[in-house]
Amino acid sequence: MPDVEAPPNDRVNTPLLTLITQQSLDEDYLHVAERRAAEPGAKPRPHRLGVVVVAAFGVLVTVAALQTQQGADVRSASRTSLIEQINQGRDNLAELQRRIVRQRELNVGLQSQLDAVTSQQLAAESRVQRLATSTGFEAVTGPGVKITVDDNPDGTLVRDRDLRPAVNGLWEAGAEAIAVNGNRLTARSAIRNSGIAIRVNNRSLSPPYVITAIGNKNTLQADLMQTTSGLWFRSLVEQLGFPWSMDNVDQLTLQAAPARVARLRSAEQGTAAQNQNEHRKEAPE
Structure with missing residues (x-):
């Protein structure tokens, strides 16, 4: 015989929260029906307690659903915020690395200038020392x-x-x-x-x-x-x-x-040879 396709199971496709609610209500109704069947002469009376229980259970289920939804929203918002913070941190890190590279290049340039100035200073000090020695000071x-x-x-x-x-x-x-x-x-x-x-x-x-x-x-x-x-x-x-x-x-x-002795009383612009030549030109023949 050909296989007969099984009817779809609605319980499989029913959300868990809805299924729990329906099953709880069905069990309550079944319990009430059984009690009525056991008391054939009894008059029907309102089952306030069952209603209250069902209502309380519904409230709990609703609250749980709301908390679950809020928790999902919070987790989603936290994940989005965390991704934004990570991206911002990466951007800050990249900027800091660029600044470090610029500072290193600046330091290299300044060090080169310092070396040149130091070399000039040493040469000037050496010249001053030689001049001070040769001039007697x-x-x-x-x-x-x-x-x-x-x-x-x-x-x-x-x-x-x-x-x-x-x-x-x-x-x-x-x-x-x-x-x-x-x-x-x-x-x-x-x-x-x-x-x-x-x-x-x-x-x-x-x-x-x-x-x-x-x-x-x-x-x-x-x-x-x-x-x-x-x-x-x-x-x-x-x-x-x-x-x-x-x-x-x-x-x-x-x-x-x-x-x-080193105190100058007068000075003339030019080298010694130039000044001597000028004096010779000015001297009477």
């Missing part, structure tokens, strides 16, 4: 040569013109710093006689006169005697009979010139 220490000259016992005095050739010759021979009786010579220093006294940096000196020069002690004496000024100095002291000596020294310390 910085104390220096090192090996060198010491020349001592004294008055002739017969009364002939050493004059400024006798010391200047020694100093000029030492500069020409490569001396890095020179002092006379501890007075550091600078570009503004002068060796001058004031009466019978020799003055350096406006200070009077007393014999013997000691010229100290920092430089290569192994070659400074020989180089001095190779200069015209050095030869002229040696000729003068020997002709005038001044006691003198020249010795190498392993360690000399020359103090800086006093600050008052």
Whole structure:
């Protein structure tokens, strides 16, 4: 025989909440009918209690349905809010990463500028140190040569013109710093006689006169005697009979010139060579 298709089961397609409600009501009605059948002589009377129970059960079912719907709405809203927060967090993270990249690039640029400025600063400090040493406004220490000259016992005095050739010759021979009786010579220093006294940096000196020069002690004496000024100095002291000596020294310390010597009273724009040429043009023939 051919298979007969089973009728559709309505209980399968009925929502669970509706099914529970219907089944509860059917059971209540069945219970009431059975009680009536057991009491054939009894008069029908209202079943208020059953009605109340059914009504209460209906209220409970309704409340449960509402709570279930509200819970579903809350969960749906929470999920939507959470997705929005995640997306917003991703956007914030991406922006922070872009800012980090920009800051790193900025730091690299600033570090390069700092390195360049630091290099310039070190070069400037080194130049200042060299200039301070060569101009006499910085104390220096090192090996060198010491020349001592004294008055002739017969009364002939050493004059400024006798010391200047020694100093000029030492500069020409490569001396890095020179002092006379501890007075550091600078570009503004002068060796001058004031009466019978020799003055350096406006200070009077007393014999013997000691010229100290920092430089290569192994070659400074020989180089001095190779200069015209050095030869002229040696000729003068020997002709005038001044006691003198020249010795190498392993360690000399020359103090800086006093600050008052460095104070400028006037200045002209241009290099030294340019100013000298201008002065020559202005000088009368």
